[in-house]
């Protein structure tokens with residue numbers, strides 16, 4: 001197949017490009033590099049089945065016939081979507097619209113990368129797909145949460161009204177090589193701080209929980225969902241829950257760092273708990289994650305060491 005990956009120069013998108021090439025497809029990656037990096041695709045320079053185009057998908061585009069459209073384009077970390085709030089709303093609305101129109105035009109399937117943020121600060125725990133969420137529609141995080149909720153609504157509308165074959169994944173915190181070092185996400189923050197000898201910043205008492213999925217597990221789940229007949233949103237994430245404090249300690253252990261832990265006030269609307277119920281993915285296509293936090297951190301360590309050194313040189 002010829003497949004399009006929007007947001008393919010980002011962390012997850014670039015791993016998805018690798019996986020799709022690995023399955024023998026021709027991959028057309030489009031990205032406007034607002035938060036992604038061409039470096040993430042450097043290893044594909046000589047790959048004849050890979051094309052890269054700089055394109056803002058919030059503007060209309062047409063690169064000819066494709067059989068599958070994967071929409072992974074959006075600033076994704078709180079640091080990025082707070083900085084690019086309007087662009088985040090645009091890519092979640094116009095961007096998703098253009099991707100769906102593109103899929104409709106060529107009779108292609110469509111895959112939407114949505115997020116656990118659709119559940120907001122959840123009152124149901126763990127989060128099951130049938131839970132509608134608890135989102136502040138006007139808070140600082142709303143630029144991202146509501147953009148993704150709109151993307152989901154639009155995707156369902158193209159399924160219902162235009163019969164586009166669509167799929168929606170709700171991705172929970174994912175980490176691994178190519179995660180940006182300065183994006184403020186928990187793992188990248190802790191890794192960077194531990195490797196540079198800074199104190200690790202824990203918000204509040206650090207008793208809020210998160211679950212972390214290693215990137216290869218996430219991509220495997222995404223590919224299985226993409227090949228399934230399921231149209232409704234499906235959680236893909238690791239259900240093993242850690243408090244932020246436990247996670248900070250694990251990072252200190254894996255990096256062997258002597259850094260300390262410092263506490264800062266909780267940001268507004270910071271979810272207290274986040275953990276996927278993955279029984280649907282297990283039941284539908286037998287997926288569950290294999291790599292647990294400690295192993296995933298070890299697998300990511302080399303990347304973070306190099307990335308932190310590169311950032312220091314750049315400074």
Ligand SMILES: NC(=O)c1ccc[n+]([C@@H]2O[C@H](COP(=O)([O-])OP(=O)(O)OC[C@H]3O[C@@H](n4cnc5c(N)ncnc54)[C@H](O)[C@@H]3O)[C@@H](O)[C@H]2O)c1
Pocket residue numbers: 006007008009010011012013030031032033034035036037055056057058071072073074075076077080091095113114115116170171172173174175180
């Ligand atoms: N990493 C996670 O833990 C996580 C969790 C939930 C959801 N997601 C979703 O997965 C997708 C990928 O996230 P990521 O972690 O790889 O983030 P990322 O920032 O590394 O990648 C996003 C990519 O989209 C590109 N992009 C943004 N706006 C664009 C536009 N208008 N036109 C073209 N390209 C554009 C960026 O340049 C970047 O390369 C996002 O949609 C995100 O919401 C990620």
